[in-house]
Amino acid sequence: MEIRQLKAFVTVAKQHSFTRAAELLDYAQSSITAQVSALENKLNTKLFERLGRQVTLTQNGEKLLPYAEKILKLNSEAIELVSSSPVPRGSLSVGAMETSCIYRLPKLLQEYRKLFPNVDLTLVNGYPEELIHSLKENKIDVAFFTGQEITNPDLVSETLLDEPIVLVSAAGHPLSKKAPVITLDLQGETIVLCSCCYRATLRKIFENKGIQVGSILKFANIEVRKRCVINGLGITILPRVTVEAELNQGTLVDLGWNSSDFNIITQVAYHKDKWVSPVLRSFLELAHEIIVG
Numbered sequence: 001m002e003i004r005q006l007k008a009f010v011t012v013a014k015q016h017s018f019t020r021a022a023e024l025l026d027y028a029q030s031s032i033t034a035q036v037s038a039l040e041n042k043l044n045t046k047l048f049e050r051l052g053r054q055v056t057l058t059q060n061g062e063k064l065l066p067y068a069e070k071i072l073k074l075n076s077e078a079i080e081l082v083s084s085s086p087v088p089r090g091s092l093s094v095g096a097m098e099t100s101c102i103y104r105l106p107k108l109l110q111e112y113r114k115l116f117p118n119v120d121l122t123l124v125n126g127y128p129e130e131l132i133h134s135l136k137e138n139k140i141d142v143a144f145f146t147g148q149e150i151t152n153p154d155l156v157s158e159t160l161l162d163e164p165i166v167l168v169s170a171a172g173h174p175l176s177k178k179a180p181v182i183t184l185d186l187q188g189e190t191i192v193l194c195s196c197c198y199r200a201t202l203r204k205i206f207e208n209k210g211i212q213v214g215s216i217l218k219f220a221n222i223e224v225r226k227r228c229v230i231n232g233l234g235i236t237i238l239p240r241v242t243v244e245a246e247l248n249q250g251t252l253v254d255l256g257w258n259s260s261d262f263n264i265i266t267q268v269a270y271h272k273d274k275w276v277s278p279v280l281r282s283f284l285e286l287a288h289e290i291i292v293g
Helices: 003-015 018-025 029-043 059-082 098-115 128-136 197-209 222-230 240-249 278-292
Strands: 048-051 054-057 090-096 119-125 142-147 155-162 165-170 191-193 216-218 235-239 252-254 265-271
Touching (some): 003 018, 003 029, 018 029, 090 098, 090 128, 098 142, 098 222, 098 265, 098 278, 128 142, 128 265, 142 278, 165 222, 165 240, 191 222, 222 235, 222 240, 222 252
Parallel strands (some): 090 142, 191 216, 191 235
Antiparallel strands (some): 142 265, 155 265, 165 252
16 A cells, blocks of 8 residues: 555545545546545445445545554654754644644644644544544644543643633623632523533532522534523633633623632643654643643
8 A cells, every 4th residue: 555545535535526535635636536446446345335426435445544544653653753953843633632633733733833834633522432532543743622521541641721610601691790609600501512421510619508409501613602691591601812802892791709619721742652743742832832831
């Protein structure tokens, strides 16, 4: 199997299109078709089903895909390892949860691109379990987590900073006039949450205090949750960094509730067997500089 054949195969698999794969790789479509056909001949199996314009992986194609991705990543790392260039070059795949993607990483990624234009950056959004799996499978190089501390024997992790948590409401909500509120004030209130550690911690707090809240509305997206609260559908608890703009604008109000039980942090992690290449090392150093300050 040749690297260019695997690259063509992976790109077609991700794009579900020979035409888009050719555009991304800057090849003629006939060249992409030939490379995939050569790989199929080498493996003596069909890798794609072609039904009109629809392109999907066969069962054997599904089996090959994760191995092809690993081979391409190892190939990139090997080239970077033996390169004599003192300037970081190559590729870096960064995984992150929603909070980090929106509020912590943009400045870091922008600055890194400016300093190291020869590094091809990829950002992958995911839930904690997905990011941990991707780190173990070498699908991503490094990941950022925002939540309660994640410990895993296969990962090297470091806490970058504590994330203060705030309970917020709309400016016109009755609780906004009572701030700072105590836990007993939350009796019967509608809580807007996601299925995350916040929910489990809140449940324990409410059970200990004998509190019965009203409805619990679940939305995965932070911006949707904020919009629901601004429109008066309930109250929510979020890292302060995610609501800083709304607090400054006055559309949300910090209810001053004691949230010390949450212990929310932002962590960075990579696999314990991962080679800390110049690309990864320079990224981690810049992350410290920009996120930690």
